Amino acid sequence: MKRKILVLEDETNIRSFVVLNLKRAGYEVIEAGSGEEALEKYSIHPDIAVAVLDVMLPGMDGYEVCRTLRTQGYAAGVIMLTARVQETDKVTGLMTGADDYVTKPFSVVELVARVDALYRRVSGRPFGDEDSIHSGPFKLNLRAREVQKNGVKVDLTQIEYGILKAFLQNIGKALSRDDLLEMVWGHHYVGELKIVDVNIRRLRIKIEDDPANPRYIMTVRGFGYMWEE
DSSP, X not given: OOOEEEEEOSOHHHHHHHHHHHHHTTOEXXXXXXXXXXXXXXXXXXXXXXXXXXXXXXXSOHHHHHHHHHHTTOOSEEEEEESOOOHHHHHHHHHTTOXXXXXXXXXXXXXXXXXXXXXXXXXXXXXXXXXXXXXXXXXXXXXXXXXXXXXXXEOOOHXXXXXXXXXXTTTTOOEEHHHHIIIIIOTTOOSOTHHHHHHHHHHHHHHOSSTTSOSSEEEETTTEEXXXX
């Protein structure tokens, strides 16, 4: 069963980054750069499971697209992307038929988590091994966003989960701090690279048998880190 997601965002760089990460999470992504295009894409793909709609658009805005989709019988999930933070704007989105909203600037890890949660609710689809990545004693379930080591669940923050996911999708490949920053925090993040190192240390404490002598998350001196099986 295809997991189709509609992404409506007029800023190409933001849309491309969101699309990339949703594809990495296993979704088939339908892109739209305007409200009118989004409705056209829906007419072609009526089996879309979740629609991610930017609010602030020229012409038909995200609220109107959401309202129109609901009028046309779209009963699946809607997440609004908004730079607005006023309570009235959030209420407006929910009143037009949205199920959830994410405020810009947003963490791509948070957005994918919201999409995952909403997809599970609207599809009723159980988790299976086809949604998992395995490496040594580790099993990462992409849909449940759950990590197990030797069959025991490891409690991770969303950021730690995002880092581990990046590693397991790039086993044996050296990832720079910039790579990890973009893959986990998003290209909009403005901050110091040491935030990567801090979270790597925390992740090692949770998953390594001996964090001081890591077996899986290896340091690549002068560059970044690499996952070894």
